[in-house]
Amino acid sequence: MECFEVEVTCPDKESARAIATACLKARLVACANLLPKVESLFCWQGQIDSETETLLRMKTPVRNFDAACAVIRAHHPYTLPAIVALPVQAMGPGVAGWIAEETQGAKICD
Numbered sequence: 315m316e317c318f319e320v321e322v323t324c325p326d327k328e329s330a331r332a333i334a335t336a337c338l339k340a341r342l343v344a345c346a347n348l349l350p351k352v353e354s355l356f357c358w359q360g361q362i363d364s365e366t367e368t369l370l371r372m373k374t375p376v377r378n379f380d381a382a383c384a385v386i387r388a389h390h391p392y393t394l395p396a397i398v399a400l401p402v403q404a405m406g407p408g409v410a411g412w413i414a415e416e417t418q419g420a421k422i423c424d
Contacts, residue, residue, distance in 0.1 A: 315410045316376040318399040322386055323354055323367040330370040333389045342382040343372040353395035356396075373402070373413055379423040 320343070324330035327350050334346035349369040356363055375384050383397050405413075 315414050317405070317410065317413055318374055318376055318379055319402055320372045320374055320379065320382055320386075321398045321400065322370050322390070322395050323352070324370055324395075325365070325367060325391060327368045329389075329391055331370040333386055334370060334372065336385050336389050337372055337374075339380055340381070340385060341417050342378045342385060342422070343374040344413040345373050348373040358412040375413060375417055376401075378417055380418050380423065381420065406407040 321366055322333070327348055330348045330350075334343075334348065337343045338346065341408065347370070349371065352367055352369045353367050354367045356365075372382065379399055386397055
């Protein structure tokens, strides 16, 4: 099974937790990791800016990516959340099966 690790930065731990919970409840992802207090440097509206953010990382089957993006956008406070999907090249024994099992019956909207 092909999987992505989906990453998105959030302004704080609470918003990252809300997005993760919504994705988990919809069974779009198998797990989420919140990495608080990452420093982000970025260009926005012609300026270089920096913020302290929380990095949200979630593991999902490739087939759930578009639906997960929709949930992220619906719950994210940013105008343009930077959602990135990284292909998972390898996983430890049993991990792919666990992700498949936890995301079975995902609520995917077309």
